[in-house]
Structure formats: C-alpha cells, structure tokens
Amino acid sequence: MQEKVIRTQGIYPEFPRKGPSPAPSATHYCPGCGHGVIHKLIAEALADANLQDRTIVISPVGCAVFAYYYFDAGNIQVAHGRAPAVATGVSRATDQIVLAYQGDGDLASIGLNETLQAANRGEKICVFFVNNTVYGMTGGQMAPTTLVGEKTVTCPDGRDPLTQGYPLHMCELISSLKAPVFVERVSVSDIAHIRKARAAIRKAIDIQREGKGYCFIEVLSPCPTNLGKASATDNVKWINEQMEKEFPLGNFRDLTATAETIVRPASDFSKDTLDRLFHLDELAETAQDNDASFRPVQVKIAGFGGQGVLSLGTMLSQAAQLAGKQTSWYPSYGPEQRGGTSNCSVHISTQPIGSPVVYNPDLLVAMNRPSLEKFKHDVRPGGVIMYDAIMGEVDIPEGVKGVAVPAQQLADEAGNERGANTIMFGVMLALGITGLPESAFKDALAAAFAKKPKLIPINVAVLDHAARWVRENVR
Amino acid sequence: MEIDRTKPYPLINALECKSCGRCVVACPKGVLSIGKQLNPRGYRAVVYAGTGCIGCASCFYTCPEPYALEIHIPKK
Numbered sequence: 001m002q003e004k005v006i007r008t009q010g011i012y013p014e015f016p017r018k019g020p021s022p023a024p025s026a027t028h029y030c031p032g033c034g035h036g037v038i039h040k041l042i043a044e045a046l047a048d049a050n051l052q053d054r055t056i057v058i059s060p061v062g063c064a065v066f067a068y069y070y071f072d073a074g075n076i077q078v079a080h081g082r083a084p085a086v087a088t089g090v091s092r093a094t095d096q097i098v099l100a101y102q103g104d105g106d107l108a109s110i111g112l113n114e115t116l117q118a119a120n121r122g123e124k125i126c127v128f129f130v131n132n133t134v135y136g137m138t139g140g141q142m143a144p145t146t147l148v149g150e151k152t153v154t155c156p157d158g159r160d161p162l163t164q165g166y167p168l169h170m171c172e173l174i175s176s177l178k179a180p181v182f183v184e185r186v187s188v189s190d191i192a193h194i195r196k197a198r199a200a201i202r203k204a205i206d207i208q209r210e211g212k213g214y215c216f217i218e219v220l221s222p223c224p225t226n227l228g229k230a231s232a233t234d235n236v237k238w239i240n241e242q243m244e245k246e247f248p249l250g251n252f253r254d255l256t257a258t259a260e261t262i263v264r265p266a267s268d269f270s271k272d273t274l275d276r277l278f279h280l281d282e283l284a285e286t287a288q289d290n291d292a293s294f295r296p297v298q299v300k301i302a303g304f305g306g307q308g309v310l311s312l313g314t315m316l317s318q319a320a321q322l323a324g325k326q327t328s329w330y331p332s333y334g335p336e337q338r339g340g341t342s343n344c345s346v347h348i349s350t351q352p353i354g355s356p357v358v359y360n361p362d363l364l365v366a367m368n369r370p371s372l373e374k375f376k377h378d379v380r381p382g383g384v385i386m387y388d389a390i391m392g393e394v395d396i397p398e399g400v401k402g403v404a405v406p407a408q409q410l411a412d413e414a415g416n417e418r419g420a421n422t423i424m425f426g427v428m429l430a431l432g433i434t435g436l437p438e439s440a441f442k443d444a445l446a447a448a449f450a451k452k453p454k455l456i457p458i459n460v461a462v463l464d465h466a467a468r469w470v471r472e473n474v475r
Numbered sequence: 476m477e478i479d480r481t482k483p484y485p486l487i488n489a490l491e492c493k494s495c496g497r498c499v500v501a502c503p504k505g506v507l508s509i510g511k512q513l514n515p516r517g518y519r520a521v522v523y524a525g526t527g528c529i530g531c532a533s534c535f536y537t538c539p540e541p542y543a544l545e546i547h548i549p550k551k
Contacts (some may be wrong), residue, residue, distance in 0.1 A: 001480065001481070001549050001550070002549070002550040003547045003548060003549050003550060004547075004548040004550060005545055005546065005547050005548075006530075006532045006535055006545060006546040006548070007535075007542075007545035007546075008541040008542060008545075011541045013542075022490070022515055022516055023490050023491050023516060025491065025541065025542045026490070026491040026493075026516075026540060026542075026543070027539070027540060027541065029539060030493075031493035031494060031495035031518070031539075032493070032495030032496070032497055032539060033495075033539050034539065035539065036538075036539030036540055036541065037536070037537065037538070037539050039541070040536070040538075040539075040541060041536075043541075070541070188537075190500065190501065190537070191501040191533040191536060191537050194536050194537055195536070198536070224495065231496060232495055232496035232497045232499065232500045233496075233500055236500060
C-alpha cells in the first residue's frame with residue numbers, strides 16, 4: 001500500500017558524538033526538552049524551502065551547544081553569547097542564510113550587547129531565542145528571564161526583584177529598535193502552540209531567503225529537568241499559565257510587506273584597494289634587498305608628544321622601505337594626555353619581521369629626560385643613545401655610546417625651529433647606525449613632506465646641517 | 476499488538492523514546508500511552524493502541540526526538 005510519511009527532515013541521520021552509542025540517532029537532550037522540538041521545526045522549514053545547502057546555523061554555548069550535530073546544514077559553534085557577532089561576520093562575508101540559535105543565558109545575559117547591536121544594525125540574520133527561564137547546561141541557575149518568585153539553584157527562595165531585578169523581555173526590547181523586520185514570541189508548550197510556532201519559524205526563514213533583514217523569534221520552551229515539574233502536563237501548564245503571563249505571545253513587528261531585500265556594497269579587501277587606501281600606490285616600487293650581510297637594526301625613539309617622535313619613526317621606516325628593506329613601525333602612545341610622553345619602535349631588516357616590538361634597541365633616540373631614564377638600560381651593549389643636549393649632565397650606561405645632540409639649537413641654526421626631529425634623522429644618517437644610504441633618507445624626507453613640497457628643501461637643509469655637525473663634533 | 480495499517484498510524488522507534496510523555500498529552504484521540512516495557516536505554520517507551528490514529532501528526536511535532544516517531548498515512 002502506498003503511504004505518505006510524516007518524518008523529520010533536514011537533520012542528520014545519525015549524531016556520532018562520542019564513540020558507539022546504543023541509539024546513535026537519539027539527541028543528547030533530556031526527556032521532554034523543547035530544543036528537539038524547535039530543531040525539528042527549523043530543520044523542516046530549511047528542508048522544505050530547499051535551503052540546507054545555503055544556510056549556516058550558529059550553535060551557542062548552553063544545552064544547544066551541540067546543535068551542529070543535528071542540523072544538516074552549514075554549522076559553526078561559537079563562544080558564549082557571540083552568535084550574533086559571528087552571524088554578522090558570516091552574513092556580511094557570504095551570501096549564505098545565517099541562523100543564530102541561542103538560549104536565555106547565552107542571548108540575554110552574556111550576549112545581550114551583541115544581541116541588541118546586531119538587531120540594531122538590521123543584520124540579515126534570524127535569531128532563534130529559546131527561553132526556558134533557566135540555565136540548563138550548568139545545572140539550573142537563575143537566568144535573565146527567570147520569573148519573579150521562580151525558584152532556581154541560585155535563587156532558592158524564588159527570584160526577588162529587590163535583589164535580582166525583573167525578567168528581561170527580549171521581544172519588547174528588540175522591537176523598540178528601528179531595524180528589525182520580524183519579531184515574534186511563540187511557544188512550544190503544546191501542539192496548538194507548536195503549530196503557531198511552526199508558522200512563525202517558516203515565515204522567518206522565508207524572510208531570510210529573500211534577504212529582507214533581521215528576524216527574532218523567541219520560543220517559550222520547557223526545561224523538564226531544571227524546572228522540576230512532575231509531568232508533561234505540568235510543563236505545559238506552567239508555560240501556558242506562568243510564563244505566558246510574564247512573556248505574552250504574539251507578533252511584535254512584521255514589516256515583511258514593505259521591507260526590501262538588503263543589498264550591501266561588496267567588501268573589497270583586494271591589495272590594490274588597500275594600497276590605495278593607505279597611499280601605498282603613490283610609492284615608487286623598490287627592489288627587495290636580500291643582502292645577507294645586512295645586520296638588522298632596532299631603534300627606539302621616545303620623547304614628548306609634539307617633538308616629532310612618531311613622525312621621526314615613520315620617516316626612518318619609510319627610508320628603510322625605500323632602500324628595499326623589510327621594516328615595521330610600532331607606536332606606543334600610552335594613556336597619557338596629549339603632550340605626554342610617547343615612543344615608537346622601528347625594525348629594519350632584510351628578513352621578514354616577526355614582532356614589531358623592540359626590547360633592546362641598537363639605537364635609542366631620547367628627546368627628553370624621562371624617555372632617556374626609562375629606556376637607557378634597555379640599549380644593547382655597543383649600542384648608541386642619541387639624546388638632546390639640552391638635558392645637560394646625564395649618566396649613560398657602560399658599554400653604550402652617548403651622543404649629546406643640540407637638536408633644537410641646530411634646527412634653529414638651519415632655519416627650521418620645528419626641525420629638531422629632522423636633526424636627529426640627520427645625525428642618525430651621519431652616524432651610519434641604520435646602514436641605510438643617504439638617498440633613502442632624502443627620499444623619505446621628500447615622501448614625508450609630499451603634501452607640503454615647500455618644506456622639502458628646508459628639511460633637506462636641516463638634514464645636511466645635522467650631518468655636517470656630526471662630521472665636525474662626533475668621533 | 477497488531478497495528479491497523481489500512482488507516483493512519485504512528486511508527487514508534489522504542490529505542491529512541493525517552494518516555495517524556497509529551498505525545499501522550501498531545502494525542503487528540505488518546506491512543507498513545509506510556510508502555511510497561513523498559514527499552515534497552517531504561518525508558519518506558521510509548522506504545523500505540525493499534526487503532527484510532529487519525530494521522531494529525533500532533534505526536535510527531537511535539538516529540539523532541541527527531542527519529543523516535545513518524546506518521547504513516549495510507550494513500551487512497
């Protein structure tokens with residue numbers, strides 16, 4: 001005899017979790033748990049709409065952490081509460097349908113921020129929020145949605161608003177935002193409610209298929225294990241009579257008739273675009289220098305903000321780049337006020353640079369005394385400290401060469417009172433510490449002042465003046 | 476117990492039933508009940524009375540297990 005068979009669709013035939021099981025196609029959920037009911041409704045909707053191959057389901061942390069063993073679709077399991085954040089990433093980076101599946105602790109407690117921000121951005125995702133008023137996996141603790149007076153292991157006398165506040169109403173919160181397209185609260189307490197839930201879930205999936213935007217489906221669901229109800233009937237009664245009173249069912253938002261398919265501009269992370277964004281396309285191509293005899297150089301430059309500390313670092317890094325070297329520039333502003341101390345670290349090498357941090361510089365440029373005192377003991381033996389002569393008497397660690405540069409005075413002499421850092425740049429060049437050619441220094445100056453070409457010759461004059469000073473004063 | 480296969484009937488996978496009782500509550504005809512036999516996993520699996528099913532699938536949709544229950548409806 002020919003038969004029509006109503007059976008589960010869209011769920012894997014077996015759930016091979018931990019070794020052999022006497023019932024490999026039984027879920028890990030407790031008897032009577034609402035998760036399985038909801039899984040079946042979502043999976044059936046995906047299968048009926050032929051969407052399994054273009055859907056990613058995000059599993060949460062909580063009892064449904066293993067949802068990926070069940071949904072025959074794409075699956076990702078994410079950190080606690082972060083489903084909407086990961087869903088956002090997947091949705092923005094691909095054209096897949098993205099479903100986030102979360103419980104009340106995951107969504108309304110640890111992940112509340114992600115939940116509201118994703119809803120507020122109107123992400124093209126559907127969030128299924130399974131609300132059973134309790135933390136299940138961890139053993140029945142109070143959840144954000146625990147009812148007033150409801151007993152849990154962490155509120156054994158019942159939730160008291162005076163100390164634990166009131167249940168959080170997620171549909172109401174979400175529907176206070178402008179962007180969400182469809183917000184509905186349903187229940188899977190009994191079969192009449194399940195049929196309504198089924199319709200809402202299918203509608204939300206349909207909205208995702210059309211790419212119309214953010215959907216939020218809250219499902220009131222039984223937790224027979226932690227709510228301590230004696231029978232299936234008691235669970236039904238409790239949801240219908242207690243939970244529904246606090247969390248009224250119904251639709252809170254339905255803009256499907258007017259909402260249009262969201263089309264966001266495609267992300268462009270191509271090298272050409274990034275080069276353009278960072279003005280790298282304006283740089284001349286330089287041949288990569290693979291000279292094995294080049295000794296890597298590490299430089300630390302420190303001083304007050306406004307002394308050109310960071311820009312001296314970028315100029316040096318750029319000179320290295322123009323000379324075909326590998327280089328990194330790494331600023332450290334610290335939490336200080338503007339005008340406080342700052343520093344930057346520069347690596348110059350012919351080899352790829354692993355970490356941009358400089359612990360033991362070959363060269364320390366200290367533009368003020370606090371910087372000198374802070375970093376002078378880090379300088380490698382045989383290294384050099386260039387410091388502003390204005391500091392007067394200073395102690396330089398043994399085995400390190402100190403060069404007192406009257407930077408401000410030299411800059412004034414060269415006709416650029418703001419050129420103290422360029423003086424240091426010139427001294428660096430003349431001392432030959434960096435191993436970079438003069439042309440690279442001058443090209444880097446030109447690049448640094450490319451937007452103010454008038455300043456290029458002035459700064460080249462400062463550079464030359466510094467080099468002259470070194471020849472005449474430093475042995 | 477013989478199942479009348481000329482009418483709609485539920486097919487119960489006793490091994491996967493956890494005896495939660497949701498289907499018993501959901502069945503409008505009262506033809507499902509908690510069985511007396513323990514299944515190999517220690518649950519008293521639900522049993523069908525053998526006749527009286529109308530194929531409404533209420534038990535199927537209320538059952539939390541994907542494969543513990545399916546509904547067969549003969550085509551006329």
